[in-house]
Amino acid sequence: MKKTKLIFVLIILSFSLILAIYGAYHRYSNLKNTMEIQDSILQLVELKSANAEWDIELNRIHSDNIPHFDLVNSAAVKYEKEMMLFLNKTANFKKSIQESTADLVILSSMKKQSMNDYLSEVAVTRNSLKFLDTLLFFLHSQYQNDENILRFLTYAQHRLTTLIASNQNIHLKEQKKPAECQQCTLEQNEAIFKVNQHLELLKEQVLLSHKAREAFYNPEYEALSTNLFDELSSIYVEADMVHQTIQTKVLMFTAILVIIIVILLILLYWLYRTIDGHRTTGITDPLTGLYNRKKLFENLKNLIPSHKKSNSKLALLFIDLDGFKSVNDTHGHDIGDKLLQLLSERLTSSVRKQDSIYRIGGDEFIILVQELNRLEDAESIAQSILTKCNKPYLLDKNNCNVTLSIGVSLFPDHTEEPNKLLKYADEAMYKSKRNGKGIVTTWHSDICS
Amino acid sequence: MSYIYLSTNKLEKINIYSILTQLNNLLRTHALTYFYLKSYFTKLIVIVVLASIAFQSLASEPILPILKKKHLNNKKFELGKLLFVDTRLSKNQDRSCHSCHNLALGGADGLKKPVNLAFNSPTILNVSKNYYIGWKGEYSQLKPQLEMILQKPDVMGTDWAFVIPAFKKDQLYSKLFSSIYNYGISKENIIDAILYYESNLILPSKFDEFLLGDNDAISLSAKQGYNNFKDYGCASCHQGANVGGNIFQELGVVLPYKGIIGQYKTEKLRVPSLRNVAKTAPYFSDGTVKSLKKAIEIMAKHQLGQKLTDTEIDQIADFLKSLDSIME
Known part of the structure; x- marks a missing residue:
C-alpha cells in the first residue's frame, strides 16, 4: 500500500516536471517565431507558383484561337487568394519586409490592370481579324472578274496575314502597296476605303495588344520577389539560430535537473532503507524473525x-x-x-x-x-x-x-x-x-x- | 477542366449518347491501334484518354455550361432567401436586396436606373460565375462587394445597431440562426447567410442542356443565332461560363456611341453577363434601350462595325432567350 502510493506520487511529480519544462521551452524558445517565418516562406513559394500559372494562362490567350478568359481570370483569382494569405502571414514582420510586400501588392495590382487592358484589346483584335477576313472573302466573291480591285484585295490579304503573324510575334516581309485605282467606280473605291480603314484599325489594335502584353512582364516584380525571398530566408536563419541556442540551453538544464533529481531520489531511498532497517531490528527477534x-x-x-x-x-x-x-x-x-x-x-x-x-x-x-x-x-x-x-x-x-x-x-x-x-x-x-x-x-x- | 462534369448525373443522362458516338468515331479512326493493345488496363487508359479528347472538343466552345450545385445546405439557403427579401436591412426599412434584384424579373428591377444610383441594376442570377462584380468591376469577390452595398447609405445603409436587436426578437430568425451558427445572430453571420444564398443562386438554362449534348433543347433558329453570335464576333467578349462578366470593354470600339439622346459617356466597363438578358430590359449601363433587338443592333453596329439583317437579329434574340434560367 505504501509502496504504490509512493510510486503514484513519483509518477505525478515526474509528469508535472516534464510539463513544466516543456511549457518553459515553448514559452521561452523561439520556435513559434521560426515556424511563422517558415510558413511565410512556403507561402511565398505558393505565390510564385500561382504567378507562374497566371503567366502561363496569359501566354495561352495569345496562342488560342478562341481564348477562354475564364481560365486566366481564375488564375488571377487564385493568385489574389495566395497574396491575401501571404499578407496575413507576414503581417507581424519587420518594416523592410512590410515595405517589400506593399510594393509587391502594388506591382501585382498593376499587372492585373494591364491584364484587363490586354484582355479587352485581345477581344477587339480577334474580332477585327475575323471581321476583315470575312470582308475580304465577301469582296473576293463580289469582284471576281475585276482585275484592278483583285490586285488590291491580294495586297490586303497579304497585309492581313502579316498582321496575324505580327500578332503572334512573327514579322513577315511587307509587300509593296499597289498604285491607286484610276478606273474604279465610286462603289469600288468605297469598298477599298473600308478595307484600308479596317486594316489601319487592326494595325493599331495589334500594336496596342503588344503594348498591353509587355506591361505584365515586369522585371521589377521578379527582382522584388527574389529580394523578398532572400530577406525572409535571412531572418529565418537568424530566428533559427536563436531557437537552436535556446533549445540547447533548455536541454542542458533539463539533463542537469534530471541527474540531480535521480541522485536525490537514490539518497532518499538509501536513507529510508537505513531507518527502516534500524526500526525492524528494534522490534524483531534476530533468530526467528518474529516480533519481540x-x-x-x-x-x-x-x-x-x-x-x-x-x-x-x-x-x-x-x-x-x-x-x-x-x-x-x-x-x-x-x-x-x-x-x-x-x-x-x-x-x-x-x-x-x-x-x-x-x-x-x-x-x-x-x-x-x-x-x-x-x-x-x-x-x-x-x-x-x-x-x-x-x-x-x-x-x-x-x-x-x-x-x-x-x-x-x-x-x-x-x-x-x-x-x-x-x-x-x-x-x-x-x-x-x-x-x-x-x-x-x-x-x-x-x-x- | 471539362471532365469535372463527368461526375454529374445530369450529364450522364443527357450526354452519354453523344459521348459514345464521339468515342466511336475516335475509335474507328484509331481502331488498329486499339485492337493491337493486349491488356485490358491499357485499353481502359486509351478509352479514358479518348474520352478526355472528346470533352476537350466541348471545352473549345466559347461558352461553357454551368451546373446547379448539388449539395446545398437547404436551411442556410432558406435563411439567406429570407434575409434577401428583408427590408429591415435598409436604412429607412423601405427596400431589400430583392427590390433591385427581383428574381421574378430575371434578377433585376426593370427600371432604367435605381434611385440615387449611376447604373442600371444587373442581374443577381449566376452572379458568382462573374469574375468581376458590378458595372465598374471594382470587386472580384462577392463578400467585399456585399459589405460595401450594405454599408453605403445610398444603397442599403444598414443600421446594425437596429437590425441585430430586431432580429433577436424575431422568433423565426433566432431559431434558424441558432440551428446554423454557433454564435447566433451577428453581423458576420447575417452577411454570411446572404452571401451563401447569393453565391448559390446558380440556375442553368436550356442552352446549357444544349451544350451538354441535348441537341433538341433549343430551337433551330436559336442554334443559327448561336452560330451568328460566334461568327460575327459577339463571342469575343461575351464568353466563358457566364457569357460575359470576365473582361472589360468600352461601348463604341469601332464606331463611337453617343447614346439615344446623345448623352452617353464612353468609359471602360465590365462586359455584362448575357444570361437572363431577355428578361432584364432595359439595356446598357444607362438603361436607355428598351428592346432586346435594338440592343443587338446597336452592339453589332458600334462594337463590331456590322450591319445585321432582321433575320439574323431575330435568330440572335432567340439564342439569347435560350439563355434564360429555368426557374422552379
Whole structure:
C-alpha cells in the first residue's frame, strides 16, 4: 500500500516536471517565431507558383484561337487568394519586409490592370481579324472578274496575314502597296476605303495588344520577389539560430535537473532503507524473525482500543514448548535454534494474515488473534496450531519430539488490561502444563485453586 | 477542366449518347491501334484518354455550361432567401436586396436606373460565375462587394445597431440562426447567410442542356443565332461560363456611341453577363434601350462595325432567350 502510493506520487511529480519544462521551452524558445517565418516562406513559394500559372494562362490567350478568359481570370483569382494569405502571414514582420510586400501588392495590382487592358484589346483584335477576313472573302466573291480591285484585295490579304503573324510575334516581309485605282467606280473605291480603314484599325489594335502584353512582364516584380525571398530566408536563419541556442540551453538544464533529481531520489531511498532497517531490528527477534516483547506491548496498546471500538474479541495465546531443554541438552544448541526457526515457520503458516506472533522468551511465544466473535474460535485456532506443531521435527537427521502447551485469555471477557491479559494466559498455560502437557487451556476465574 | 462534369448525373443522362458516338468515331479512326493493345488496363487508359479528347472538343466552345450545385445546405439557403427579401436591412426599412434584384424579373428591377444610383441594376442570377462584380468591376469577390452595398447609405445603409436587436426578437430568425451558427445572430453571420444564398443562386438554362449534348433543347433558329453570335464576333467578349462578366470593354470600339439622346459617356466597363438578358430590359449601363433587338443592333453596329439583317437579329434574340434560367 505504501509502496504504490509512493510510486503514484513519483509518477505525478515526474509528469508535472516534464510539463513544466516543456511549457518553459515553448514559452521561452523561439520556435513559434521560426515556424511563422517558415510558413511565410512556403507561402511565398505558393505565390510564385500561382504567378507562374497566371503567366502561363496569359501566354495561352495569345496562342488560342478562341481564348477562354475564364481560365486566366481564375488564375488571377487564385493568385489574389495566395497574396491575401501571404499578407496575413507576414503581417507581424519587420518594416523592410512590410515595405517589400506593399510594393509587391502594388506591382501585382498593376499587372492585373494591364491584364484587363490586354484582355479587352485581345477581344477587339480577334474580332477585327475575323471581321476583315470575312470582308475580304465577301469582296473576293463580289469582284471576281475585276482585275484592278483583285490586285488590291491580294495586297490586303497579304497585309492581313502579316498582321496575324505580327500578332503572334512573327514579322513577315511587307509587300509593296499597289498604285491607286484610276478606273474604279465610286462603289469600288468605297469598298477599298473600308478595307484600308479596317486594316489601319487592326494595325493599331495589334500594336496596342503588344503594348498591353509587355506591361505584365515586369522585371521589377521578379527582382522584388527574389529580394523578398532572400530577406525572409535571412531572418529565418537568424530566428533559427536563436531557437537552436535556446533549445540547447533548455536541454542542458533539463539533463542537469534530471541527474540531480535521480541522485536525490537514490539518497532518499538509501536513507529510508537505513531507518527502516534500524526500526525492524528494534522490534524483531534476530533468530526467528518474529516480533519481540517490545512490539507485543506496543501492539496490545493499539489493538485493545480498536477492539473496544469495533466491539469484537481479541485472544492472546501463550505458547510454551515442552521438552525444549532436553532437545538442547541431547542435540546441542545449534539443533535447538533450528527447531525454533522451524517452529516459527509452522506457526506463521498456521495463523491468519492479520494475526501476529511474538517470541518473548527462550521457548515462549505469544500469538494475538484479532477480530474474533466467540471464545470457541480462539480455542479451535489454538487446537489447530497444536495439531500442526506437535508433529515430529526432522533436524539434521535427528527426530525431535516437542509438544506445545497453550494458554488462552480473551479480551474483553477475561480482562481489559493488557498486562493482566498476558498474566492470565500465562496462568492458563501453566495449568495445561500441569494437566499433562500438549493441551490447550482457557483461563477462568478459579484457575489457580 | 471539362471532365469535372463527368461526375454529374445530369450529364450522364443527357450526354452519354453523344459521348459514345464521339468515342466511336475516335475509335474507328484509331481502331488498329486499339485492337493491337493486349491488356485490358491499357485499353481502359486509351478509352479514358479518348474520352478526355472528346470533352476537350466541348471545352473549345466559347461558352461553357454551368451546373446547379448539388449539395446545398437547404436551411442556410432558406435563411439567406429570407434575409434577401428583408427590408429591415435598409436604412429607412423601405427596400431589400430583392427590390433591385427581383428574381421574378430575371434578377433585376426593370427600371432604367435605381434611385440615387449611376447604373442600371444587373442581374443577381449566376452572379458568382462573374469574375468581376458590378458595372465598374471594382470587386472580384462577392463578400467585399456585399459589405460595401450594405454599408453605403445610398444603397442599403444598414443600421446594425437596429437590425441585430430586431432580429433577436424575431422568433423565426433566432431559431434558424441558432440551428446554423454557433454564435447566433451577428453581423458576420447575417452577411454570411446572404452571401451563401447569393453565391448559390446558380440556375442553368436550356442552352446549357444544349451544350451538354441535348441537341433538341433549343430551337433551330436559336442554334443559327448561336452560330451568328460566334461568327460575327459577339463571342469575343461575351464568353466563358457566364457569357460575359470576365473582361472589360468600352461601348463604341469601332464606331463611337453617343447614346439615344446623345448623352452617353464612353468609359471602360465590365462586359455584362448575357444570361437572363431577355428578361432584364432595359439595356446598357444607362438603361436607355428598351428592346432586346435594338440592343443587338446597336452592339453589332458600334462594337463590331456590322450591319445585321432582321433575320439574323431575330435568330440572335432567340439564342439569347435560350439563355434564360429555368426557374422552379
